[in-house]
Structures are given as structure tokens and as C-alpha cells.
Amino acid sequence: MKKQQLISLGIILFIFLISFYYYPKLPNIMATHWNSKGQVDGYSNKNTFTFLFLSFLIGLYLLFLVVPKIDPLAKNIKKFINYYYGFIIIFFSFMTYVYIIVILANLGYIININYLIIPVFSILFYYIGIMLSKAKRNWFIGIRTPWTLSSDRVWKKIHKLGSKLFKLYALYLLVLLLFQNILINYFLYVFLVPILTISFGLAIFSYFEYKKERK
Numbered sequence: 001m002k003k004q005q006l007i008s009l010g011i012i013l014f015i016f017l018i019s020f021y022y023y024p025k026l027p028n029i030m031a032t033h034w035n036s037k038g039q040v041d042g043y044s045n046k047n048t049f050t051f052l053f054l055s056f057l058i059g060l061y062l063l064f065l066v067v068p069k070i071d072p073l074a075k076n077i078k079k080f081i082n083y084y085y086g087f088i089i090i091f092f093s094f095m096t097y098v099y100i101i102v103i104l105a106n107l108g109y110i111i112n113i114n115y116l117i118i119p120v121f122s123i124l125f126y127y128i129g130i131m132l133s134k135a136k137r138n139w140f141i142g143i144r145t146p147w148t149l150s151s152d153r154v155w156k157k158i159h160k161l162g163s164k165l166f167k168l169y170a171l172y173l174l175v176l177l178l179f180q181n182i183l184i185n186y187f188l189y190v191f192l193v194p195i196l197t198i199s200f201g202l203a204i205f206s207y208f209e210y211k212k213e214r215k
Contacts, residue, residue, distance in 0.1 A: 004085030005065070011092040012057055015099055019050055022103050030106045036187035038112040057095060064088050067140045076136035083131045084141060090127045094120050114187050115180065122173040125195075129166030132159045145203050147210035154213060158206045165198045 026046045033042025068077045068084065077084065097120045104110050135142040137155045142148070143162050148155040176183055176190055183190065 002085060004082070004089055008061060008064075008085075008088050008092050011089070011096055012061060015057065015092075015096055016054065018096075018100065018103070019054060022107075023050065026103065026106055030102070032102065034113050036114070037184055038114045038187075053099065057092070061088075061092070071138050071140050073136075073138040076138050077141065079136045080131070080134040083134045087127060087131050090124060094124050112184070115177070115183060118173050118177055118183070118191075121191075122170045124170075125166050125173070126170035129163045129170065132166060133163035135159055143202050143206070145206045147206040151210055151213055154206055154209045157209055158202055161205070162198075162202050165202070169195055169198060 023046070028046055029043050030046045030049055031040040031042070032044040032049055033040070035041045068074055068081060071077055098117065101110060101113055101116055105113055110116065132142060137149065137152055139149065142155075143158050145158075148158050172194065173191075
């Protein structure tokens, strides 16, 4: 087993230990969802929440391990496999942070959860930007449109651009921390609209790049 896989397993084990330690202290009905203004608008039974969250992590970990083996272009994934495993570590670290925030919020220590979540989203998206610059054409990882999957040239061009845009978005999130009032009042708009625009824009651009190649 690779060192990166062991690190990911260690992170998951750490989450289990956190659950075991804090479980008796948590309320039976937990706050598990917050709206764009950081106000609680969803609750779950702590048994259900804990079981589903831990089951989700285990299932996702197994899926991450299977993907490089079942992809028809598995040989291409091997070319950036270390960056892929690095993403798994970053992702499970992100989930650990989110889980701890939820626990602390339910114990009364945190007020504005949205403000605290921005920095780790920034790290996650920045690393995605790094991985996109290294990703080779495959069916599971990257900006997968019919046109990037049909052409190595289009794949390379779109991922080079996507890498820059995702990194810029990550830095943009950090700048947002300086404008707390905007975050509180317009969280969904300032958080979701830019990344959705980037995603749809890259998909559309890949189409035109493919059409240009065909001509």
C-alpha cells in the first residue's frame, strides 16, 4: 500500500476517534446544515448523522482506490497518480475540518460556520488547480466533457486554462475573508456564482476548441 493511501486511512481513523470521543457529549438532535447567512436550517439525529458521515467517508475512500483501476485510460492516470493521491489526502483533511466544525458548533463554540469554511475551500480548490495542470485524459478525473475526452489537444488546453482559473478562484475566496459583511449577506452569490461560471465557461470553451480542431 502506498504511503499516501496510509495517510488517508490515518485521517479516516482520526475522524473515527473524534467521533468516539465527542459522541457522548453531542446533543441527540444535531444541527447539520446552515443557510447562506450561517443560520441553522437543518437538523439530524446524532446516530444517523454519525453513521452516515462515517459510512460516506469509507465508501468514498474505496471509490477513490477503485477509480485508477477501472478507468479505460488507466495508463494515463498513472502519469499523475501522486497528484491524485495527494488530492485524496487534501479532501479527507478537508472533511475532517468540516466534521470538527460541525461538532464544535453543536457544542456551542462556533457562531458563523460559513466564515470558517472559506479558508479550507480555498486550499481544496487551489490543489484541484494544481492537479488539473498535471491530469492526463481519462474518464473520471478532471474537466470531462465530450470534447476534452475526444482530443488530447483540447484536454490539455482546457486543463491548462482550468488550472489557472481554479487557482485564481482559491485566492479570490481568501480575499472574500476581508469582506465579512458581503460573506454574511451574499454568501451563495459570491461563493457559487464564480465557480459555476468557471465550470460552464470551460465546458463551452472546450466545445469551440474541438470545433476549431475539426476544421
